[in-house]
Amino acid sequence: MESAETKTKKPRIAIVNLASCEGCQLALLDLGEKFINFANNVELVDLKFLEDEKNSREKIDMAFVEGSPMSEAEKKTLLQLREKSKLLIVLGNCAAMGGVPEISNYREQKQTAKHTYRYIHGIKNEPIQEVDNFVKVDFTFPGCPISAEEFMEYFPMLWESLEDGQDLPKIPDKSVCVECKEKGIRCYLLDGKPCFGSMILGGCSAVCPSAGLMCQGCRGLRPGANVKNISKGLKNMMTEEEFENVAEIYGLRDDIEAKEKIMPL
Numbered sequence: 001m002e003s004a005e006t007k008t009k010k011p012r013i014a015i016v017n018l019a020s021c022e023g024c025q026l027a028l029l030d031l032g033e034k035f036i037n038f039a040n041n042v043e044l045v046d047l048k049f050l051e052d053e054k055n056s057r058e059k060i061d062m063a064f065v066e067g068s069p070m071s072e073a074e075k076k077t078l079l080q081l082r083e084k085s086k087l088l089i090v091l092g093n094c095a096a097m098g099g100v101p102e103i104s105n106y107r108e109q110k111q112t113a114k115h116t117y118r119y120i121h122g123i124k125n126e127p128i129q130e131v132d133n134f135v136k137v138d139f140t141f142p143g144c145p146i147s148a149e150e151f152m153e154y155f156p157m158l159w160e161s162l163e164d165g166q167d168l169p170k171i172p173d174k175s176v177c178v179e180c181k182e183k184g185i186r187c188y189l190l191d192g193k194p195c196f197g198s199m200i201l202g203g204c205s206a207v208c209p210s211a212g213l214m215c216q217g218c219r220g221l222r223p224g225a226n227v228k229n230i231s232k233g234l235k236n237m238m239t240e241e242e243f244e245n246v247a248e249i250y251g252l253r254d255d256i257e258a259k260e261k262i263m264p265l
């Protein structure tokens with residue numbers, strides 16, 4: 001496959017953060033020399049992490065969006081990005097699923113604000129809405145943070161799709177369990193310990209089970225998962241409240257509930 005580097009035309013791209021911790025952009029910068037090589041082979045018209053560029057109306061090939069829009073200004077930025085970009089791609093769990101901030105959607109709004117602010121009068125604590133509530137999303141890099149290696153693997157495919165009018169790439173529908181087994185990790189479920197990995201999209205090298213932690217689902221539900229059955233099994237190992245608490249960490253709870261409603265047992 002011809003890589004982005006060999007194309008004569010460099011892709012014009014912008015990497016923009018809305019409300020986020022900027023950890024997904026940091027994951028890219030953390031690639032060091034690899035990221036510098038990447039940046040030399042694209043026309044990077046905006047990288048919000050390093051420079052606060054003024055929004056220009058110039059057309060770009062791909063906009064990468066980290067975080068979800070919380071203010072009116074961020075909503076406007078997002079709509080403008082969509083208008084001027086051939087592809088709009090989201091970076092990470094916050095943009096794709098609401099992320100950690102979505103916990104406030106599940107809790108009484110003022111209760112969450114009062115943990116941060118002493119005086120909450122006049123503070124707007126709007127519900128968190130993912131990027132695809134506002135604009136069409138062409139591709140998602142999942143995870144919290146994203147896998148920078150996955151970004152490097154899929155970027156040339158996205159560019160190729162755009163240049164040659166091919167279908168956009170898809171991340172294979174395999175669970176975290178596949179990589180977990182490849183690494184020879186004993187499944188937590190065998191010892192009656194909960195783990196969300198079997199309904200979650202793999203591609204993270206099962207980093208949490210490898211470190212002695214259950215998968216909490218930061219990469220989101222995999223399309224083919226039998227969410228209803230898997231959730232039922234997990235709820236035999238944990239209380240409903242424990243299940244909800246885990247599912248809320250990465251904005252998974254609303255996705256699970258939506259699937260539970262539509263999927264037969």
Ligand code: SF4
Nearest residue numbers: 023092093094144145
């Ligand atoms: S997905 Fe995770 S790393 Fe990325 S912006 Fe959100 S909280 Fe930060």
Ligand code: SF4
Nearest residue numbers: 177180187188195197
């Ligand atoms: S420990 Fe978790 S990710 Fe690993 S095989 Fe078991 S359910 Fe899957």
Ligand code: SF4
Nearest residue numbers: 204208215216217218
């Ligand atoms: S194991 Fe689960 S929670 Fe951990 S990085 Fe992978 S998908 Fe995210």
